[in-house]
Amino acid sequence: MLDDSSPAGPDRRNFVSKAASIVLGGLAVIVAPVAGLLTVFDPLRRKGDTRGLVRVTSLAALPEGGEPRKFPVLDTLVDAWNRTDNVPVGSVYVQRTGPDTVRVLNSVCPHLGCSVGFNAATRGYFCPCHKSRFALDGAIADPNSPSPRAMDALDAMVKDGEVWVKFQNFRKGSPDKIPV
Numbered sequence: 381m382l383d384d385s386s387p388a389g390p391d392r393r394n395f396v397s398k399a400a401s402i403v404l405g406g407l408a409v410i411v412a413p414v415a416g417l418l419t420v421f422d423p424l425r426r427k428g429d430t431r432g433l434v435r436v437t438s439l440a441a442l443p444e445g446g447e448p449r450k451f452p453v454l455d456t457l458v459d460a461w462n463r464t465d466n467v468p469v470g471s472v473y474v475q476r477t478g479p480d481t482v483r484v485l486n487s488v489c490p491h492l493g494c495s496v497g498f499n500a501a502t503r504g505y506f507c508p509c510h511k512s513r514f515a516l517d518g519a520i521a522d523p524n525s526p527s528p529r530a531m532d533a534l535d536a537m538v539k540d541g542e543v544w545v546k547f548q549n550f551r552k553g554s555p556d557k558i559p560v
């Protein structure tokens with residue numbers, strides 16, 4: 381007569397461990413390719429997604445054909461212990477360029493980092509520190525400007541009447557736009 385209360389023998393333990401290995405191996409075979417496909421098609425999944433973007437204003441605050449307006453960029457900073465909302469991380473100029481399109485420029489001068497101003501009279505940007513001048517689209521407007529590159533344009537998206545910006549700072553004093 382068999383005794384069911386007897387401890388599992390080596391054969392039974394081997395069977396359980398082999399079965400577990402097969403199940404886990406099978407899961408790995410299925411999960412890995414699916415995860416890979418999700419990564420490959422991630423940009424498609426994110427179309428219209430505001431992750432990584434910061435809301436800066438509503439479209440209604442920007443008249444069509446109007447001048448650029450300056451807005452602070454407030455972001456959420458998270459470290460291992462804290463989450464702090466509405467932390468100022470910079471500022472941007474936003475100009476409406478069409479019914480649902482905007483142009484966004486980082487307000488920091490690419491020369492040495494002063495804050496660029498907008499001159500309504502000349503419809504252009506200027507930096508008070510060393511007199512760099514920029515056109516409405518951020519291009520260098522004066523060849524004598526010490527700035528080594530145009531103002532830094534930022535990726536932006538209009539969604540549900542709100543303007544979202546991928547805020548980024550870039551290395552100062554460099555002719556190349558290098559994220560920092």
Ligand code: FES
Pocket residue numbers: 489490491492493494507508509510511512526527
């Ligand atoms: S910091 Fe703007 S011109 Fe020098």
